[in-house]
Amino acid sequence: MKKLSYILLPAICLLFGHLTAQNISIEFNKNEIPVILKAIDRGSPYRIFFKEATLPDKKLTGAFSDAPIADVLNQLLSETDLTYWFYDAKNIIILPKTLIAKEFTADYYTAIEKTKEAAAKPPSKREIIIGQIDRLAASGKATIKGHVTNKKSKKPIDLATVYIEELELGITTDANGAFEVKVPPGKYTFSVNYLGFSPYKKQVTIYSDGDLEIKMRKGAVELTTVVVGADAVDVNVGNAQAGRTRIEIASLKKTPTFLGSYDLIKNLLFAPGVSSVGEGTTGFNVRGGEVDQNLILQDEGIVFNTAHALGLFSAFNPDLLSSVILYKGNIPAQYGGRLSSVLDIGMKDGDFNSYNLKGSFGPVASNLKVEGPVIKKKSSFIVGARASYTKWLLKALKIPELNESSSLFYDVNVRFTQKLKKKNTLTLAAYTSTDNFKFQNQFGFDYSTTMGQVIYKNIFSNKLFSKLSLVANQYSSTQYDYEGLDASNFSNSASNFKIKELLTYQPDKNNKWEMGFSSILYKVNPGDLSPRGSESILLPKMLDEEKGIENALFVSLEKTLSPALTISAGLRLSAYMNLGPKSVFQYAPDAPIRVENIIDTLDKSGILASYFGLEPRLSARYKLTPTSSIKGGYSRMSQYLNQLYNSDSPTPTSQYQLSTGLIKPFKSHNFSIGYFRNMEDNNWVTSVEFYYRFIDRLYDYKDFAIIPANEHIETELRIGKGSSYGVELSIQKKTGIWNGRLSYTYSKTRKQVPSINFGQPYPSGFDRPHDFSLLLNRSFNNRHTFTLNIVYQTGRPVTAPLTNYRTPNHLVIPIYSRRNEFRIPDYQRIDIAYTIGQGYKKDRKFRTSWTFSIYNLLGRKNAYSIFFRQSPFTGTQAYKFSVLGSAFPSVTFNLEML
Amino acid sequence: MKSKQFIFKKFGSLLLMALSLFATNSCLQEIDLQPNDEADGLLVIQGKLSIADSGFVQVYISRTFGFKKTTGPKDVLHATVTLTDDAGNEMDIPGGMLDGYYRLGFDPDTPPIQITPGTKYQLKVKTPDNKEYVSTPEELARLPISQGIRIVRKEKEFETTTGSIQQKPVLELMISTPLEAIPGEGNKKLIWEVTSNYKLTDTPNGCQWEDTIPHIKTCYIQSLENIEENLFFDGQQSSLTELTDFILFDQLITYKFAEGCYFTVVQQSLNSDAFKYFQNTQELLSRTGSMFDPLPGNLRGNFRNTSDESEQVFGYFYPTMEDTLRIYVSPDMADFPETNCPRNLPDALSAPNQCCDCLLAPGSSLTKPFYWEF
Structure with missing residues (x-):
């Protein structure tokens, strides 16, 4: 192939001086065709791709002076079965005449581009080359048939995980140790793992169809690669769990950004069944659930707040993520404590072999990540940081009110991983995140998370391994009111200490047990209201700290009963205790829980209240065909920690509330069933899933509830029940020139609480019956991608004014409708992005890429809320408040140094 | 003083401006909603x-x-x-x-x-x-008797339509009052009503109907000042036992003060339930639509239909003690503002107006209020 040799052949003289744009001058005397082609390649602006073995041994003599390249090639190839094809103005491919007549797909041309990358570097001794460029199928994809065997016994290895890192594509071997995958030509890293065997990792250059033999040695296995391994390529059909969504990390950097910041949470909103109240709000809603009904885990640490800048940006650094899985249906037994979903975010270990630095630079904030070995192959570190620079930008502006304001957020992740005795791994990780906001000298707020965790992974045998984790975490927030007689600071916090042991036992390929325990000690400061400054006349209020401990034992079994049928059954037994010391109000028996019905206040210590939860989890998958299956499941969930907010959605400064003797835990039953089908060799992934959730205990807020610093918070809540149901449709095309995802959800979410809405059912604030999103990528080649997002959602329910009355002193008082009786206008948004990806030369010391995006392309002013105001001149007028009022173009520059 | 719930509402109204710090260009827009009859x-x-x-x-x-x-x-x-x-x-x-x-x-x-x-x-x-x-x-509920009200002239910053900041003179109306009606009984919950009554004399110059006006009149025009909100203070949430120069509101100096103006402040005591009702009323009146806004509620009064509990009846009845205070703002206190009359309008627009006939002003009366001394 090209550039195999740079030996100058004196018999060939290429006259550079006579070179024009298309023409060349060359003389050759009894030279072989490959030698002549190499000389042209070397001495002219043209790059010629050919397979030496296909060229005849013929020796040619000739001379051309300022001749078109086509003339030269025509003569060289005149007596062969070969022809040439201009891939573009400067790149020429020599290939059999039979191939050129075919109708090539766009993938083919992309594949040709990939061959340049593959050919750019001479293969190393450890590199495997598969196929020939002239054998590439017209589809532009190469079919690789692989075979994984035990090197010593020569026996095939069943269910080994084969993972192509660059494509984030995984597959498992069958009973014969075989696998098959279709990929575009290029250079790839194949990682193969199987419990009890040393990991296999090889560079493979693929030109066309071919075979790959992989021989694995018995040995230690890094648990991380087992646990954080990629999904099998047919996971949509094959996995036993319904309602499980994996977020592709690689796709994050191609989706349009808001002000240049890649955002995990905004990307998550494209998944079916996931929505949010609107821009500028914290968190997300899954299947109609509240924001605080999602358990968000960063490794094993519970993340209370996912947002920077009130929700305009997410708190996760995308450069540090290794895997993101959302469980919204049948939640595995190892997870609990929330009703709606679990977002399991796995963080990357640092590189054990080499150092590298990576950064993204946007108009509002920048990311930086550095990683590398501490002791090569033994231990590694990774440090990632993000920060906004709006604080300095505001100072630079010549606008007085902005000069006096400040806005800043940052987050830092530090992670150290040590391999111990080959089999075990110890990870120490720390995370801190801070937001600080001040508007002139009028008000401000800040909120921060500090978290540390220790994770110890141990492999006892090739069938049994464990993961022990210890986590300490604190989230705190403060609102500041700087002015007036009521100037104040209002602080609240929630912290937890967690220990969890997860034991995995896999005696054979058909059985996988998971068991363990977890214990979480929560400490919640519901509110501390204090006067600010000497002028404030506010009475200070400090509520008692609340404590609770949530213990859980869990066990689950995933069992393959037949090639078609797999079941996963689990049981989680949770026990929660509300702990003292604390002042507890005693309300008159059989009387409503109101302040006027308090009959005593007791100072109590020890266990104040305790609750148990028996939480079965069951799911099953039945394969109808190799590419289609039906899955269904049921789970019972309990929730002992909630967030209190009497607004449309929680804010980062909303306080937390543990279950108490008067505020009982939430409970839900979750059912789901769906049909899943993959097509075209798992490139098309489709599903339709029905769900139903019944919450047999929840609370909502009475009208005009007062939440902050309220020591009688139970008097503001009303207990009831709720339900949600819906159907989720997802169609995803994973690769190809056009790829992307279409999601549609139809759902209904209802609450029924005595004394609210006259006891009648009403929609929850997150009820959006129609939720449609389309994420479409057009890959012009491997570097250039255009992305289009379209989002449509039914407007969320609101309580709106119906009528009004006038007071004798002419105030006009609005009368509001029943709760959530009306809806704000529907939400629509279109975003676009154009990504210029990294260059093909992987051996460069640094790589750059750009993302240009426009968020809210049409500048649509989507309503966040509707409210009414009156004035003496205009009377009563309805207004809509839009968080975003225009289109937001941005540019992000990404840099990676190796 | 308002409850802390209201303090957080201040966050909501300011948030509209504050979001601009993130360059989000958030906005408010009037929209048409179909009235529901x-x-x-x-x-x-x-x-x-x-x-x-x-x-x-x-x-x-x-x-x-x-x-x-x-x-x-x-x-x-x-x-x-x-x-x-x-x-x-x-x-x-x-x-x-x-x-x-x-x-x-x-x-x-x-x-x-x-x-x-x-x-x-x-x-x-x-x-x-x-x-x-x-x-x-x-x-x-018993009422603390106030110690007095006073007016102070100040400069205050206002944002102009072009976004720049401009200093303008305002008058601040302040009240001083104990919060306890009887020492040791505890602070009370207070609400104030503020009305103004200003003098306006006909300025017939430039009026097309000059000849038809029988004589130049002087009118006394009364208007409610706290038309957009209730003014109240929860003494039970305060560490003070009295309020000193508590600012009830401020008002731009306009033509209203050209011939003199009286402010009347009526201080009332409220029991807890009535206070809560006015608090809820205020919450509905001061909504901003932001994410910090408390959810609106169904404002229930204290009336019921004796034979049909399900009928929605609105409004409130409450007993109160009242203390009335007045203060006169003379033209010189307001630095002799211009009268805004006559109005230099094109003929086509010179319809009868309050410059020509002061009785056309809303709340106008030719009867001089008993407290007018000037």
């Missing part, structure tokens, strides 16, 4: 028993009306209104012949029924369609 015509009963230098009961009975209605509320006439105390004593409140107002004034020293702090009072209303409504018994 289904809830129009519901009964509203608003009543007050007031004890001060004079005593009176005022009840206003009307019906709800839609936002887009230009006719305003429909009054309920010919109802029977009775005030009772917790001992069962009653007095009828006459009125409702021409409008929805029912009034009875009395000498506080010789009231038809005993009016004393700590006693509970309630209102009974029988409408012409023979429906009976009754309010929950409400306790009359």
Whole structure:
């Protein structure tokens, strides 16, 4: 192939001086065709791709002076079965005449581009080359048939995980140790793992169809690669769990950004069944659930707040993520404590072999990540940081009110991983995140998370391994009111200490047990209201700290009963205790829980209240065909920690509330069933899933509830029940020139609480019956991608004014409708992005890429809320408040140094 | 002082500006909503028993009306209104012949029924369609007697339409009052009503109808100042025992002060339930639509239909003690602002206006209020 040799052949003289744009001058005397082609390649602006073995041994003599390249090639190839094809103005491919007549797909041309990358570097001794460029199928994809065997016994290895890192594509071997995958030509890293065997990792250059033999040695296995391994390529059909969504990390950097910041949470909103109240709000809603009904885990640490800048940006650094899985249906037994979903975010270990630095630079904030070995192959570190620079930008502006304001957020992740005795791994990780906001000298707020965790992974045998984790975490927030007689600071916090042991036992390929325990000690400061400054006349209020401990034992079994049928059954037994010391109000028996019905206040210590939860989890998958299956499941969930907010959605400064003797835990039953089908060799992934959730205990807020610093918070809540149901449709095309995802959800979410809405059912604030999103990528080649997002959602329910009355002193008082009786206008948004990806030369010391995006392309002013105001001149007028009022173009520059 | 719930609402209104710090260009827009007539015509009963230098009961009975209605509320006439105390004593409140107002004034020293702090009072209303409504018994709270009000002239920053900041003179109205009615009894919950009454003399120059005006008149124009919000203070949430120069509101200096103006402040005491009602009312009036806004609620008053508990009845009846204070703002205190008259308008637009005929101003009267000394 090209550039195999740079030996100058004196018999060939290429006259550079006579070179024009298309023409060349060359003389050759009894030279072989490959030698002549190499000389042209070397001495002219043209790059010629050919397979030496296909060229005849013929020796040619000739001379051309300022001749078109086509003339030269025509003569060289005149007596062969070969022809040439201009891939573009400067790149020429020599290939059999039979191939050129075919109708090539766009993938083919992309594949040709990939061959340049593959050919750019001479293969190393450890590199495997598969196929020939002239054998590439017209589809532009190469079919690789692989075979994984035990090197010593020569026996095939069943269910080994084969993972192509660059494509984030995984597959498992069958009973014969075989696998098959279709990929575009290029250079790839194949990682193969199987419990009890040393990991296999090889560079493979693929030109066309071919075979790959992989021989694995018995040995230690890094648990991380087992646990954080990629999904099998047919996971949509094959996995036993319904309602499980994996977020592709690689796709994050191609989706349009808001002000240049890649955002995990905004990307998550494209998944079916996931929505949010609107821009500028914290968190997300899954299947109609509240924001605080999602358990968000960063490794094993519970993340209370996912947002920077009130929700305009997410708190996760995308450069540090290794895997993101959302469980919204049948939640595995190892997870609990929330009703709606679990977002399991796995963080990357640092590189054990080499150092590298990576950064993204946007108009509002920048990311930086550095990683590398501490002791090569033994231990590694990774440090990632993000920060906004709006604080300095505001100072630079010549606008007085902005000069006096400040806005800043940052987050830092530090992670150290040590391999111990080959089999075990110890990870120490720390995370801190801070937001600080001040508007002139009028008000401000800040909120921060500090978290540390220790994770110890141990492999006892090739069938049994464990993961022990210890986590300490604190989230705190403060609102500041700087002015007036009521100037104040209002602080609240929630912290937890967690220990969890997860034991995995896999005696054979058909059985996988998971068991363990977890214990979480929560400490919640519901509110501390204090006067600010000497002028404030506010009475200070400090509520008692609340404590609770949530213990859980869990066990689950995933069992393959037949090639078609797999079941996963689990049981989680949770026990929660509300702990003292604390002042507890005693309300008159059989009387409503109101302040006027308090009959005593007791100072109590020890266990104040305790609750148990028996939480079965069951799911099953039945394969109808190799590419289609039906899955269904049921789970019972309990929730002992909630967030209190009497607004449309929680804010980062909303306080937390543990279950108490008067505020009982939430409970839900979750059912789901769906049909899943993959097509075209798992490139098309489709599903339709029905769900139903019944919450047999929840609370909502009475009208005009007062939440902050309220020591009688139970008097503001009303207990009831709720339900949600819906159907989720997802169609995803994973690769190809056009790829992307279409999601549609139809759902209904209802609450029924005595004394609210006259006891009648009403929609929850997150009820959006129609939720449609389309994420479409057009890959012009491997570097250039255009992305289009379209989002449509039914407007969320609101309580709106119906009528009004006038007071004798002419105030006009609005009368509001029943709760959530009306809806704000529907939400629509279109975003676009154009990504210029990294260059093909992987051996460069640094790589750059750009993302240009426009968020809210049409500048649509989507309503966040509707409210009414009156004035003496205009009377009563309805207004809509839009968080975003225009289109937001941005540019992000990404840099990676190796 | 407002509850902390309201303090957080300040976050909401300012958040609109604050979001601009993230360059999000958030915005407010007027929108047209289809009026919903289904809830129009519901009964509203608003009543007050007031004890001060004079005593009176005022009840206003009307019906709800839609936002887009230009006719305003429909009054309920010919109802029977009775005030009772917790001992069962009653007095009828006459009125409702021409409008929805029912009034009875009395000498506080010789009231038809005993009016004393700590006693509970309630209102009974029988409408012409023979429906009976009754309010929950409400306790009359004692009132701290205020020490006085005063006016201070200050410069205040305002944002112009172009976004720049401009200093403009304002008058701040401040009150000083103890919060306890009786030392040791505890702080009270207070609410204030502020009205202004300013003088305006006809300026016929430039009026097309100059010849037809019989003579130059002087009018006294009264208007409610806190038209967009209730002014209240929860003394029970304060560490103070008295308020000193507590700012009730500030007002730009305009032509209103060119010939002199009186401010009248009526300080009232409220019991806890009534205070909560006004607090809730204020919450609805000051919504900003931001993510910090508390959810709106269904404002329930303290009336019910005695034979149909499910009927929605709005409004509130409360007893209160009142303390009235006045202050005069002379033209020189306001630095002699211009009168805004005559108006230099094109002929086509020079319709009769309040410069030509001061009686055209809303709230205008030729009767000089008894407290006017100037």
